[in-house]
Amino acid sequence: MSGGVPGRSQQDRDAVLARLRDSAVGPADGDERQEVLARLAWSTVVEPGDADAGQLVARLGAGRSIRAVLAALDAGPLELAEMLVGAGAGAGAGAGAAVRNATGSAVTACDEDEIRERLVESAATALVPALARWRPRLQRLDVDAVLSAASAVGCALVVPGDQDWPAGIDDLGPHAPLVLWRRGVPSAAGRPSVAVVGSRANTVLGAEAAAEITSAAADAGCVVVSGGAHGIDAVAHRVAMAAGAPTVAVLAGGIDQLYPAANTAMLRAVSEHGALLAECPPGTRPSRWRFLARNRLIAALATTTVIVEAGARSGALNTANHAGQLGRTVFAVPGPYSSPASVGCHRLIADRRAEILVQPRDPAETAVRLWSGERIVAGAEVPIAGARIDPEVLRVVDALASRRPTPLDEVARRSGLSLADTTDALALAELQGLVQKGPGGWTTT
Secondary structure, X not given: OXXXXXXXXXXXXXXXXXXXXXXXXXXXXXXXXXXXXXXXXHHHHOOOOOHHHHHHHHHHOHHHHHHHHHHHHHHOOHHHHHHHHHOOOOHHHHHHHHHHHHHOOOOOHHHHHHHHHHHHHHHHHHHHHHHXXXXXXXXXXXXXXXXXXXXXXXXXXXXXXXXXXXXXHHHHHXXXXXXXXXXXXXXXXXXXXXXXEOOOOOOHHHHHHHHHHHHHHHHOOOEEEEOOOOOHHHHHHHHHHHOOOOEEEEOOOEOOOOOOHXXXXXXXXXXXXXXXXXXXXXXXXXXXXXXXXXXXHHHHHOOEEEEOOOOOOOHHHHHHHHHHHOOOEEEEOOOOOOOHHHHHHHHHHHOOOOEEOOOOOHHHHHHHHHHOOOOOOOOOOOOOOOOOOOHHHHHHHHOOOOOOOEOHHHHHHHHOOOHHHHHHHHHHHHHOOXXXXXXXXXXXX
C-alpha cells in the first residue's frame, strides 16, 4: 500500500505498527493489521472530517474501501457505487418498501431493479467530486513514510475499538477521525471531562475566570481538554497541570507539530502529564481549516464545554457550535458589555446556545452528573425564593444592621409588618443564610 514508493518489508512494517499501537487489546491478527494500515492510509488521503470517506469506511471497511477507491481512479466510480448500494443493508429493497408504503401497491422485481439502478447512478455521481478530491494524494500514497515519521516521534496510534479510543469521538458519525495519534498517557477516557476554550488575546479577567473554572474541574476529578493555543487554552492547560489533573491538548496538525512555537515547552509538559492528540499524520502542518476541524474533536472529547472569552469571530464559537450539535452542554462566561472579548459569549447566551456560567464549578459539576447518568433538571438547585424575589424578606433584611442586634418588635416597626409576618419573613431569611439570630436579636450575615 505504498503507491509505488519502495517500502520496508512486511515484517518491518508489522514491527513498527506494533510499537505504535501500544493501546491495542491483545495481539493483532493479519486482517486487523491490514485494516489498521488501511485506516492509516485513508488518514493521509483525506482532510479532517471528510464525511464521504467516513461513510465509505463505515459501510465497506477501511481495507475494502481504499482498494475500491484506488481501482475507481482508473475504472470510474460505477463499481464502487454498486458496492456501496449493496452494502446499504438492501438499499434497493428498502426503497421498494418505501414505494409500497407510499402508494399502497405492489412493487415488481423489475421495479426493484430500476430503483437499485437509480441508486447506483446517484451514488456514482456523488462519488465523482470525492474521487477528484482524493486523486492527487492517492497517487502518492506512502504508508511506510508515515510509519517511519510516527516511529521517530515516539507516539501511539489509536483506532476505533481500542480500549483507549475516546467514546465521545464516535458521536461525530461519518465526520469522526479515522485514526488518532497520541503522545503521552491514555487520555483518561473513563472520566468526565470539561473543555475550557476561549480567546487567544484574553483579558486579565478572562485568565482569572479560566483558572477558577479549570481549578474547579480539577477538584471534581475531571479531565481538562483544550487546544494548546495562546490565551485561554494555555491558562487551562497550565492550571490543570499545576493542580495535578490530567489535561488533553488537541493539535490542528500532526502529532510532531507543536504549535504555536511559543507553547512548545508547555505542550511537551502536557504530553508528560496528560496527552497530546492529533488526527492528521505526522508532518502535517497546521492550517486555518485544520484549526476549525480540530474544534469538533475538542467538543466531542468533552462532557461539557465552557467558552471563557470569545470575540465576534472567535474560533471558540466554532467549538461551541460543534458541542451544541453533539448535544453537549455549553456554558459561556459573561463579561463587561463593552469588552470585545466577551461579544461572542454574550451572543451565545442571548441566542440560548449556551448557559450562562454562574459559578466556576458549574461546568465540572454538570459534567460529573452527566457522566454518572444523573438527569439534569433545569432550576433543580435554585434555592428558596431570594430576598429580591420575596418582598417581605427584603423588607426585614433591610431593617437589620450587620453588627448591632435588632429585637423582633423593632424589626416589625422598621419593616412595617405585623409581628407574625415579621417572624415568618425572618425564618425564611434565616433558611437562606441572609440573617442570623443572637441573644440580643437579629443581624444580617
